[in-house]
Amino acid sequence: MWVCIPRLILKRLSTSLLVPKSFTAVLLIVAFAAVGCGGGQAPQGGAAPDFTLKDLSGKTVRLSDFKGKVVLLDFWATYCLPCLDAIPEFQKLYTKYQKEGFEVVGISIDAFTDNVPEFVKKLGVEYTIVLDSDTTARKAYKVRGLPETFLVGRDGKLREHWIGYDAELEKQIKNAVESALHAS
Numbered sequence: 001m002w003v004c005i006p007r008l009i010l011k012r013l014s015t016s017l018l019v020p021k022s023f024t025a026v027l028l029i030v031a032f033a034a035v036g037c038g039g040g041q042a043p044q045g046g047a048a049p050d051f052t053l054k055d056l057s058g059k060t061v062r063l064s065d066f067k068g069k070v071v072l073l074d075f076w077a078t079y080c081l082p083c084l085d086a087i088p089e090f091q092k093l094y095t096k097y098q099k100e101g102f103e104v105v106g107i108s109i110d111a112f113t114d115n116v117p118e119f120v121k122k123l124g125v126e127y128t129i130v131l132d133s134d135t136t137a138r139k140a141y142k143v144r145g146l147p148e149t150f151l152v153g154r155d156g157k158l159r160e161h162w163i164g165y166d167a168e169l170e171k172q173i174k175n176a177v178e179s180a181l182h183a184s
Helices: 006-018 021-034 080-102 117-123 136-140 167-184
Strands: 052-057 061-062 069-078 102-108 126-129 148-153 160-162
Touching: 006 102, 052 136, 069 167, 080 102, 080 167, 117 126, 148 167, 160 167
Parallel strands: 069 102, 102 126
Antiparallel strands: 052 061, 052 126, 069 148, 148 160
16 A cells, blocks of 8 residues: 655655655655554545635635535645545546535645646546645644545445555445435
8 A cells, every 4th residue: 555755755854864764764654554543444434524725716614515416525735645645536526426415625734825826737636636735724634644534424424434545445445435325
């Protein structure tokens, strides 16, 4: 499974600690694994924290705007390589299930947001993208890695939670979305 570790952190740690970059990378991967950077379920039945963020056009978007829909929340950043794999797959899910009441909200955690519109345009993203540069949503969801994905049911409760992205998680996410759409 891939979890995003920003290159800048690797560079700073390897320079400041005077250890080889590969050793630093291994240490960071082990550290992320130790704090639970694997996929897993969010607490069943807990209410998904609402948020108020701006989309790319400056319009206010709240999670509560999607009440009654199944929502996939994807925390991502332009520097995150695994996010590049996840975003096109989330677009496919959105295209396939949008008419059944499915929404994807991509939550960019980039501190500098000037390149986000061009980035999502190049990837062909048609779902809602919001900016969380002040970390409001990231803190509410206690985001620990990238990409980090949450599935919210039609009832507004957290159903699932994953950190990272790979082929196995892709299948889990697709199955969880289909299950949530067909739940009463």
